[in-house]
Amino acid sequence: MPTADHLLISAFNPLSTQEFPRVVTHVPPSTYEPRTQDIARTLLAATREHRSFLAQVRDQMRWDDKLLAWAMGNPNLRVQLFRFIDCLPALHSKAEIARHLQEYLGDPTVELPAALKAMLNFANPDSMPGQLAATTVSTAVQTLAHKYIAGENIQQVIKTVERLRREKMAFTVDLLGEAVITEGEAQAYLESYLELISQLTTAAKNWTTIPAIDQADSEAIPRVQVSVKLTAFYSQFDPLDVQGSQARVSDRIRLLLRRAQGMGAAVHFDMEQYAYKDLTLAILKQILLEDEFRDRTDIGITLQAYLRDSEQDLQGLITWVQERGHPLTVRLVKGAYWDQETIKASQKHWSQPVFNHKAATDANFERLTQMLLEHHPYLYAAIGSHNVRSQAKAMAIADSLQIPHRRIELQVLYGMADRLAKSLVDQGYRVRVYCPYGELIPGMAYLIRRLLENTANSSFLRQSLEERPLEELLAPPIVPPVAADSDIPPTAGGFVNVADRDYADPTQREPALGAIQQVRQQLGKTYWPLIKGEYQTTAATIDSVNPSHPSEVIGKVGLVSIDQAEHALQAAKAAFPSWQRTPVAKRAGMLRQAAALLQQRRDQLAAWIVLEVGKPLQEADAEVSEAIDFCHYYADEMERLLSGYNYDLPGETNHYHYQPRGIVVVISPWNFPLAIPTGMVVAALVAGNCTLLKPAETSSVITAKLTEILVESGIPRGVFQHLPGKGSTVGAYLVKHPNVHMITFTGSQAVGCRIYAEAALLQPGQKHLKRVVAEMGGKNAIIVDESADLDQAVQGVVDAAFSYSGQKCSACSRVIVLAPIYEVFLNRLVEAARSLNVGAADHPSTQVGPVIDANARDRIRDYIAAGRDEATVALEMLAPDSGYFIGPIIFSEVPADAKVAQEEIFGPVLSVLRANSFPEAIALANDTPYALTGGLYSRTPSHIHQAEVEFEVGNLYINRGITGAIVARQPFGGFKLSGVGSKAGGPDYLLQFLEPRVITENIQRQGFAPIEGAD
Incomplete structure (x- = not known):
């Protein structure tokens, strides 16, 4: 068995303020397996009760235990019950509670246990049985909450932590609250922590020293520790705004650290959603390298093992702390937001940041545990888990490497693994209990996460309570094949949307921000209309300006005259016969090529949107995604509609199919200057219509960029034309023109209604009724x-x-x-x-x-x-x-x-x-x-x-x-x-750009007809 001396050689980092040994180790994980098994069996034996779990449930009379047991046994009940619990703090009368109980648990898909069904069998929520049901269940939920929440105020928390200390357990206290959405709340969060630290440290002065948790290796350990969330220090914390977020958060962190040091408290920084991880680490690394905080060793950072890049993060912390020269604590946890992370990534079509299988997370946790403990000179380890095997693996490594007592502690959540915590204390380890406190409403999200963890099929706690075989419980995690743990498919089938930029990723954020500066170098150019495949000069131009800085001219735009509009109409009329005969596959291919070009230029296009119409970057990027989606979706839809459908009878065929309408005028708005014109234009084009785009004057540079893409994607001359111009002149002329078959419009109600009325009037020579599709806003x-x-x-x-x-x-x-x-x-x-x-x-x-x-x-x-x-x-x-x-x-x-x-x-x-x-x-x-x-x-x-x-x-x-x-x-x-x-982006939108036709043929000849399937 290797010892610490075998794993360390002395080295000196010139940037450090002290000597640090450098770790060089290649110990196989299997080296620790026999000792892990021995420790795990000892721990598990100490945590198991003599009676079986099911026998315990049968004997329980408390409703909180019954609710948990029922949730474990019925997935549908579990969902509805937890939804009700989530809602409960917002209900302020027993009648409301009773009514919601019936609405949630009366769902026909939920099979209720007899006791619960009987309790809910009341006709009126205001009745005595209804009041009794409300009281019973709300009391049970409050009892559940108090199992996992250490108190609703500081005095209750002090009593809780004093009880833990009597059991030789240290603590860290976290103020509950999932969302800080105002700056007042962010300031209140800071002040609440300062008050918490003050009251805890005042109480700590009267505590008797407990060597097991207050001292280690002749070093005093702070008796008080608090855990904080970085995002709660600034309500607008945003990975896109790196400098702004860092500046606003850092001042509050510095104040907290100063006050904590002055009162003798330690501070640990929790980790939250994946989007905030990199910015959180960057902010903390910068602050903790400052002279004022560089030598502090009473500070900790959390890493989540369910993240695929957590090993990279840990290696980064090791390298960074070598530069810092003073160790700090890493709390290693598995992670609490798995469902949220997987859902968000699937909805956004981003790579999954988390492992999709619990075994992969467990295996990664063990890898990180070994890596962390083998680098104990740099980082103190805080191993947070309720999995007996995970804790046993840490203990086996610590024993083998003879890791000093100060450099490792084991952690559990309050109320989640009490017997395990006691067993760990009995083994001689420092145990710290994570104690959340606060009112029930902000604590409800935390409670739901704990209930989900306790009742999940994969939960070690649940499997242990069910007394699974030891060999199964304590076996090394079997990691599925790489393919099996790849990203969860974003959809079960059907259309897949393009992914927005993820600005938490610097490789996407920095090019996007850089594109704004690149585009700024291209401002002031002149953009002429596209008519019959040629850019044509105009007598009139307008300046398109940046609404954030009106002195900044985005570009000059040529405005078409009535004569030029007429020329464009004649070009479209001439191009239509050929375009309508162009195979749908070819037209759809041009749309997909346009989508590819939009994707290639998405950062630049988003930058043009930011500058020309004043739309913030994240929303501008989402608009580019929408434009790309329109191209792909309408290409797919036209291919779906291509075949029409047949209804054949003996001796007769009936074919229902579609043909294009003719010439479509698109009048687009400025508020979605890329997505809306793209959607309307490509829908018309892929359906086989020739299209004239008349954009809003204030966003015509962006539609000029769209025009460049459509030309490059292969749209023939005259089929698509770009006609910037005044709506009151050119727009009105196009709407009334007898050669126009359809107008699509997005804009104000007044203009939309006028277009609708004018399009209804038959013009001389007009042989068709015009179709109008208009979106006219909302209240x-x-x-x-x-x-x-x-x-x-x-x-x-x-x-x-x-x-x-x-x-x-x-x-x-x-x-x-x-x-x-x-x-x-x-x-x-x-x-x-x-x-x-x-x-x-x-x-x-x-x-x-x-x-x-x-x-x-x-x-x-x-x-x-x-x-x-x-x-x-x-x-x-x-x-x-x-x-x-x-x-x-x-x-x-x-x-x-x-x-x-x-x-x-x-x-x-x-x-x-x-x-x-x-x-x-x-x-x-x-x-x-x-x-x-x-x-x-x-x-x-x-x-x-x-x-x-x-x-x-x-x-x-x-x-x-x-x-x-x-x-x-x-x-x-x-x-x-x-x-x-019809709705844009929906399955019947293209039908508006098409004329349906039915062709019926009598295929009889002299009383006989072809027989289907005959030779």
């Missing part, structure tokens, strides 16, 4: 009821109302809040909006950029002035003077008939309305001429069902944001005065 509402997750609802409303300065057709301009939570929601909403960064769109920290131009700014100001007379100003943020900026503004107590509650504003203006009941909220939501998008935040099943039936919108989003529709997943479009036509 979109989000309803928030009493059961809503307020963290989720506030963040969702803020994003929907103020992202891209409210300039989306789907933006939220009304939020309708049920009266019992109106004030609480409004206060938090105001503070969340106040925490947003307003500024130039090209700055990485910006969430609210400019509006499109001076006319829009002035029109929005007029609405704000009207709102002051109609409602109460709850928030009005300042905005930069340079540029076309409007700071977010929130009106409260808004009457239903107020101008700001009825008319589309297209700016960062939000009206908050009060409803006294859910039916009233639905009625208020429907009380406008628009019906585009709507949202609901609720955890009440009956409310969700009612909204599905009665909420009059084309796109209804439940418990998520209402913007950002994705091609094929959420085909987009509304009705009433929000639009006419």
